[in-house]
């Protein structure tokens with residue numbers, strides 16, 4: 001028994017909450033689950049089927065691997081070509097197609113590219129290999145970025161000079177604002193990402209409720225958590241009372257994790273970021289501050305890559321905005337499979353196409 | 362990728378804690394947590410603890426669900 005996990009997977013509890021949702025739901029409701037972790041849990045646990053036909057669950061821009069722009073993948077590949085560079089990356093990233101190749105293919109061709117579980121593994125490698133230049137490919141949202149910031153503060157303190165970060169980190173509120181303000185957006189409510197909110201606190205969603213009239217409910221990742229969040233959203237929607245609620249009280253506090261926010265502010269500054277599916281979103285990225293520039297791979301290495309090409313048949317961008325589903329893609333399950341992914345949404349273990357492929361609708 | 366899981370602190374050495382995560386022991390960084398104590402549960406993400414798990418509200422949620430939604434007695 002894993003405490004705080006098993007009790008949130010109880011089948012009877014799930015079935016009972018789903019029944020309550022179907023009881024109170026009287027009209028169509030489009031809910032975006034922002035986080036890729038939620039997409040996976042929803043598909044794996046058959047939650048779409050449990051909640052009935054009125055409720056339509058759509059994916060959002062919350063899979064860090066999926067929203068990484070092709071040009072940034074090309075940049076990581078270009079970095080791997082530099083002599084004595086060791087690239088360290090989280091696992092899924094290495095399989096995402098850039099405009100011509102992947103980090104995995106580049107590795108097979110002999111470049112030194114390693115997958116790591118944590119930035120601290122990359123830091124350890126830098127200490128073990130003082131003659132090499134270790135470059136960590138930093139992806140992730142507010143959940144992961146503080147761990148990278150902590151590593152940068154550590155290398156600064158310990159004066160380690162062969163470690164740097166290509167910071168591709170992104171922040172959630174700006175991308176959500178861009179997706180939800182689009183005229184064609186059909187989203188009525190959000191299941192907000194539990195672990196991003198663990199760091200940021202809940203205030204950052206207030207503008208979505210106040211300015212856009214869209215309900216927000218922060219949720220954990222177990223099936224009971226998600227069903228409870230859908231129940232709370234359905235209740236708000238049926239009563240026509242959009243609000244901001246927290247269904248993940250055991251870790252999400254209104255103020256978030258202040259220590260993590262402080263370390264983020266110490267190391268990073270807001271910069272414009274390129275999101276697959278949304279394009280350039282102002283102030284939605286985290287660049288490394290000047291104080292720490294000697295650990296900024298973008299500054300240390302002069303890398304310029306040409307503008308990149310997307311596979312024009314891949315509709316990952318629309319899927320990441322909740323505008324389409326994998327079934328709308330002509331390549332889904334034919335030319336595009338997990339063994340031969342054409343887009344990031346099929347590569348990532350939290351990608352919508354991968355989730356639909358593995359678990360069905 | 363934001364996947365995180367709760368684990369119990371079994372030992373603390375400076376800024377690193379030994380955590381029990383479903384039967385295995387892992388070392389995690391404590392740079393993002395204030396005042397961690399042995400026996401507490403932490404949410405672990407990418408090799409770092411990112412928050413303490415609040416026992417009271419976890420219990421409140423399960424009690425609430427059992428009583429109100431599920432209709433079960435404790």
Ligand code: SF4
Nearest residue numbers: 314315329336343353
């Ligand atoms: S099925 Fe493949 S090609 Fe189609 S949207 Fe998904 S990742 Fe892109």
